[in-house]
Amino acid sequence: MNASQPAGALHPANETLTRNERIVFNLYTISALMVFVLMMLLGLTMRMAQSTWIGVLPNVFYQVMTAHGAGMVGTIGLATSAVMWFFLRKYVKLSLSIFLANYVLFMLGAVALLAAVFIGGYAGAWTFLYPLPEHPMGLWSGNAAALFMLGYLLIGVGFLLFYLDAMRAIIRVYSNLGRALGLQWLFSGDIDKSHPKTVVASTMVAITNSIGILAGAIVLVMCIINIYFPSVTLNALLVKNLTYLFGHMFINASIYMGVIAVYELLPRYSGRPYPISRPFLWSWASSLVMVLIVYPHHLMMDYVMPHWMLVMGQIISYCAGLPVFTVTVFGALANIYRSGMRWNMPSRLLVLSMFGWAAGIVPAIIDGTISVNKLMHNTQWVPGHFHFYLLLGVLPMVLALMFHVIGQNAPSRSSDKLSFPLYILGGLIFVLSFLAAGHISTPRRFAVHLPEWLTYDQSGSIGAILLIVAMLVFTLHIIVGLLRSPGHGDSAHATG
Known part of the structure; x- marks a missing residue:
């Protein structure tokens, strides 16, 4: 152990999974992939x-839309929490029981969500915005809406337990969360270069997403009470603020958990050190504040919002993503430059993730401008930007860890020569079709489209098919590799 590490810190080079850890990690990984x-x-x-290539009843379309939105965001959170756990456990002692409890609660919540949607008919979108769930006009029952929200609560409780355990473990090693964030080095002093970037990122995520989950729990309980006691009326604007604080924070935390894979794996494959720095610490400290106050950029169409909050949402939209993104991408490119890095699947996925994150931020910042938001927010521009940084940014971070873990126990990689470029091609066609459709003001969340919009829908469908084919190949390779492998990582290309 490095002499500068805090007492109680675990050996950072040890990624070996015990039998029980391997079982739980495989549960996360295989479930998330499926x-x-x-x-x-x-x-x-x-x-x-929407392309008119298949016939789907409008009510079924909105059920599918609700399940897809809630399921995809929840699953990316589940997968990136496995990324955070895998690396954070090297530096602090996490509870495997809590990690398993998070998985069990997630699965129970997922079952509740699917039952509410496909048995109960709930189709109020992931946002469950008041008063829609309570006024379904005969399409679903109050019990279905309540079951959907109960599913969210179960998932939220699991994640909250995971974050509380992470903060407990971090405090036990680093004395307090401020020291774990490196706040003592923001203005002066010699930075401990061995201080783990994973600990900084995990601390920021645990603080911010705990707040977001608590906001979500409050609004979910309020809405469930309103379903069964309609006389208890709610303030719709307050409900929407709490909902979007919760939703915005959850998806951003998923990105920040995923980027831990870049910090940990990139230097393994480049063979170069990737030390911590003062700009890095400043970026995560400032992002901790900004990510909590930027969510009003989702509410710019709500003219009853306090004007200062909308202005803040626009200004912080320009700033919030830049600190962490800039130091991460610049640091990653500097680490790769002339390193002679071997371009195997994990390293290629890590670089793809940097591109997807960078490119996906651009249309998001554009939409965060009030004058643009008035025209673009309720168009397919919005699913275009978040599919961009999820499919081509965050998901490759998760896949990079999975391919790293299976290491040399993966099946034959010959098909990777096709599946990786196919994933990129399909992903780009898919997301650019959304953005192009949004540019001509094609509305989002419409089950039936006008003939003028069908070309974009059809090209998006083709892109989705290519993407899914590549994802199926990835999934097969990873699952077979996990079942073959004890899960010690790709030691052949790790440099410590």
């Missing part, structure tokens, strides 16, 4: 229905 494929198939169903 649900990803299922959610992609639901997304393809919607695009093909």
Whole structure:
């Protein structure tokens, strides 16, 4: 152990999974992969229905849309929490029981969500915005809406337990969360270069997403009470603020958990050190604040919002993504430059993730401008930007860890020569079709499209098919590799 590490810190080079850890990690990984494929198939169903290539009843379309939105965001959170756990456990002692409890609660919540949608008929979108769930006009029952929200609560409780355990473990090693974030080095002092980037990122995520989940729990309980006691009326604007604080925070935390894979794996494959720095610490400290106050950029169409909050949402939209993104991408490119890095599947996925994250931010910032938002927010521009950084940014980070873990125990990689470029090609066609459709003001969340919009829907469907084919190959390789492998990582290309 490095002498500068805090007492109690675990050996950072030890990634060996015990038998029980391997079982739980495989549960996370295999479940996430299978649900990803299922959610992609639901997304393809919607695009093909809008293309008029298949017939889907409007009420079924909105059920599929609700399941796809809630399921995909939840699953990316589940997968990136496995990324955070895999690397954070090297530095602090995490509870495997809590990690398993998060998985069990997630699965129970997922079952509740699917039952509410496909048995109960709930189709109020992932946002469950008041008063829609309570006024379904005969399409679903109050019990179905309540079951959907209960599913969210179960998932939220699991994640909250995971974050609380992470903060407990971090405090035990680093004394307090501020020291774990490196706040003591923001203005002066010699930075401990061995301080793990994983600990900084995990601390930021645990703080911010705990707040987001608590906001979500409050609004979910309020809405469930309103379903069964309609006389208890709610303030619709307050409900919407809490809902979008919760939703915005959850998806951003998923990105920040996923980027831990870049910090940990990139130097393994480049063979170069990737030390911590003062700009890195400043970026994560500032992002901790900004990510909590940027969510009003989702509410710019709500003219009753306090004006200062909308202005803040626009200004912080320009700033919030830049610190962490800039230091991460610049650091990654500097680490790769002239390193002679071997371009195997994990390293290629890591670089793809940087591109997807960078490119996906651009249309998001554009939409965060009030004058543009008035025209673009309720168009397919919005699913274009978030599919961009999820499919081509965050998901490759997760896949990079999975391919790293199976290492040399993966099946034959000959098909990777086709599946990787196919994934990129399909992903780009898919997301650019959304953005192009949004540019001509094609509305989002419409089950039936006008003839003028069908070309974009059809090209998006083709892109989705290519993407799913590649994802199926990835899924097969990873699952076979996990079942073969004790899960010690790709030691052949790790440099410590």
